[in-house]
Amino acid sequence: AQSVAQPEDQVNVAEGNPLTVKCTYSVSGNPYLFWYVQYPNRGLQFLLKYITGDNLVKGSYGFEAEFNKSQTSFHLKKPSALVSDSALYFCAVRDEGNTPLVFGKGTRLSVIA
Amino acid sequence: NAGVTQTPKFQVLKTGQSMTLQCAQDMNHEYMSWYRQDPGMGLRLIHYSVGAGITDQGEVPNGYNVSRSTTEDFPLRLLSAAPSQTSVYFCASTPRGGGGANVLTFGAGSRLTVL
Numbered sequence: 001a002q003s004v005a006q007p008e009d010q011v012n013v014a015e016g017n018p019l020t021v022k023c024t025y026s027v028s029g030n031p032y033l034f035w036y037v038q039y040p041n042r043g044l045q046f047l048l049k050y051i052t053g054d055n056l057v058k059g060s061y062g063f064e065a066e067f068n069k070s071q072t073s074f075h076l077k078k079p080s081a082l083v084s085d086s087a088l089y090f091c092a093v094r095d096e097g098n099t100p101l102v103f104g105k106g107t108r109l110s111v112i113a
Numbered sequence: 114n115a116g117v118t119q120t121p122k123f124q125v126l127k128t129g130q131s132m133t134l135q136c137a138q139d140m141n142h143e144y145m146s147w148y149r150q151d152p153g154m155g156l157r158l159i160h161y162s163v164g165a166g167i168t169d170q171g172e173v174p175n176g177y178n179v180s181r182s183t184t185e186d187f188p189l190r191l192l193s194a195a196p197s198q199t200s201v202y203f204c205a206s207t208p209r210g211g212g213g214a215n216v217l218t219f220g221a222g223s224r225l226t227v228l
Contacts, residue, residue, distance in 0.1 A: 009153070032213035043117075043203060043219035044156075051214045090155065094213045100146060100171060101217055105155035 002027040002093050004104035012110045013081045021076040021107045023091030033074040034092040034101065035065055044090065050074060061085070081111045115139050119204050119220035126194045126227045134189040134223050136204030142218070143209035145187040149173065149200040150222075156203065162187055163209060194227045201225075 003026045013019045025031055032051055036044040048059025055067045065076045076089060091104040120135045138145065146161035148171075158171030162181040176198060178190040187206075191198060202223045207215040 006155075034216070036217075036219075041222075043221045044205075044217075045219075046216045049214065049216065096213055099213070100158050100161050102158070103148075103156040105153060 002031075002095050002099070002102045004091050004093050004102055006089075006091055006104035006107045008107050009105075010108045010110065012112060015083055015111050015113050016080050019076075019078050019081040019085070019109065019111070021089050021091075021109060023074045023076065023104060024072050025074060025091070025093045026072065027093055027095045029096045031074075032094045032096070033065075033067065035059065035063070035074075035076050036090045036092060036103075038088040038090065038106075040087075047076070047089075081109075083111050083113050085109060086111045117204055117206055117218055117220035119202075119223050121223060122221065123224050124226070126191075126225065128195060128227060130194050131190070131192050132194065132225075133191075134202055134204075134225070136187045136189065136220060137185050138187075138204075138206040138218070139185065140206065140208075140218065141184060142206035143184065144215070145181070145204065145206045146171070146217070147177070147179065147187070147189045148203045148205065150203060151200050159189065159202075191225075194225075196227045199225060199227045 005024045034049045035047040050067045058064045092101045094101045117138045143164045147159040148156040157173045160179040162168045204220040205217040
């Protein structure tokens with residue numbers, strides 16, 4: 001069965017600094033990996049996904065994620081954080097095929113001005 | 114606007130009461146699912162459906178029933194609410210084709226409190 005781990009409950013970063021939100025995964029086959037963001041009192045919004053190909057995936061709002069098969073990781077990154085990036089971020093994975101998406105526990109990002 | 118609509122947005126129940134959380138999508142998505150979100154637990158899958166007439170259990174199905182009589186609607190029923198069901202519930206949908214790459218579209222959520 002697939003699983004996702006987000007080792008940090010909270011990440012604090014100063015505005016303008018680079019940010020990284022960590023994610024590791026476990027699947028039996030090739031993974032389909034996703035990042036979603038949740039702003040306060042809102043539903044989840046899709047940021048980016050990895051299917052195959054280039055290990056660096058670019059997504060919405062300047063975010064990108066790096067797929068590392070040997071480390072089974074899919075860390076979310078942004079070169080310069082904004083206060084408006086403060087939100088709850090979820091990593092998710094599914095195995096090959098249209099099996100249900102499994103989410104991590106979420107990481108709260110706080111960007112301080 | 115097209116998307117996933119959940120009702121109600123807020124609900125307070127007493128222990129033992131029953132209720133139905135409604136979910137409707139107008140994107141002709143075959144796949145629909147219900148998740149619950151609890152602090153420190155992330156999103157956990159309750160039930161899902163790959164098409165009309167087909168439902169299956171997720172990670173935490175106990176205490177919940179679902180049905181899928183149409184492509185558009187996927188209601189979640191609590192037959193006898195318990196305080197442990199206090200949570201925020203999210204409905205999500207996606208097209209079935211495309212394999213694992215499909216992106217889930219989420220509703221805005223329904224916040225349920227059971228006293």
